[in-house]
Amino acid sequence: MDYGKSGSGYMNTSFDGSNKTSSGFTRKPMGEQTLRPLTVKQIKGCSIPQDDLYRIDEADVTQVTIVGVIRSVQELATNYIYMVEDGTGAIEVKKWVEQSETPEESEARRLLLPDTYVRVNGRLNSFSGRISVSGHFIRPITDFNEVTYHFLDTIYIHLTFVKPNGGTAMEIDSAPKSVNAAVSDFIQKYDPDSQGCTAEQIIYKFKDVYNEQEIRNAIEYLENEGQCYTTDNNEHIKSCYP
Missing domain, CATH: 2.40.50.140 (Nucleic acid-binding proteins)
Known part of the structure; x- marks a missing residue:
């Protein structure tokens, strides 16, 4: 399925510009097909x-x-x-x-x-x-x-419509996330490390976006939800996701 822009809001390359398919069947409006x-x-x-x-x-x-x-x-x-x-x-x-x-x-x-x-x-x-x-x-x-995938999908599709060229990969990657999702994604990047990452590394990473208390609240939330756990001490966190 292609979510690119067209006059009716969607693009589907299996159709031409008329109201008929290449096989001659009358098509439904694009909003009905997607x-x-x-x-x-x-x-x-x-x-x-x-x-x-x-x-x-x-x-x-x-x-x-x-x-x-x-x-x-x-x-x-x-x-x-x-x-x-x-x-x-x-x-x-x-x-x-x-x-x-x-x-x-x-x-x-x-x-x-x-x-x-x-x-x-x-x-x-x-x-x-x-x-x-x-x-x-x-x-x-x-x-x-x-x-998680659904919300990322909604962001991607939204950017496809509002950005003239559908949005660059960097713009999509930097789309706003909840503090919990952002912290979870960052912790997962340290999966190869047996100790995981430290709270200080997370705080520094997002220092221009979230304050320290917001970060620590997010870590506590993820721990309570079973999405991450502490390793060597309370300052080292590792993701539960593979």
Whole structure:
């Protein structure tokens, strides 16, 4: 999938400039063909120039994928409403109940409990100025790396649209990260060292971005989350990631 800019917001080289594919079939609008990774904040900040038309970074968006944690579940007769929060905001995800739900689908739905991290694929929807996601597919996340990857993906795609040339590798690499993610990434770079890196090395690395207390809070958070551990002493930290 190519997320480059075009008149409709996306580029797909399998199509020409007309509304037909090379095989002669009528194509759907580009916003209908693509699945864009987004944060809740991006979704809530989108513009709606007309009914059923949503634009983010001046690109049409309809099909979206988000990652977050379920904060509440409301069971109704015809649908389930999940409040999903990703750290940038919370949004309602509505999943319609299938009349012919299979036992496997029913079992999968029972796994979608509060405090569960999930991947949601769906379609943007709005009613009375309130935007939500109509979920086509919702599944629990079993590898937390998927959460990190998703946010990096949203940054990369955002830069692809807002930068004239799609953004350079350096710009993408230096895109804003949370202090926890930045510290975690730095610690991982010292994986070959049996002692890991020191807190002082981390503080010096980010001295122009975060103060010492923010860094130490991040280290404590990562330790509590099982993402890093101390080695020779409390000042030497090593990542738990391979």
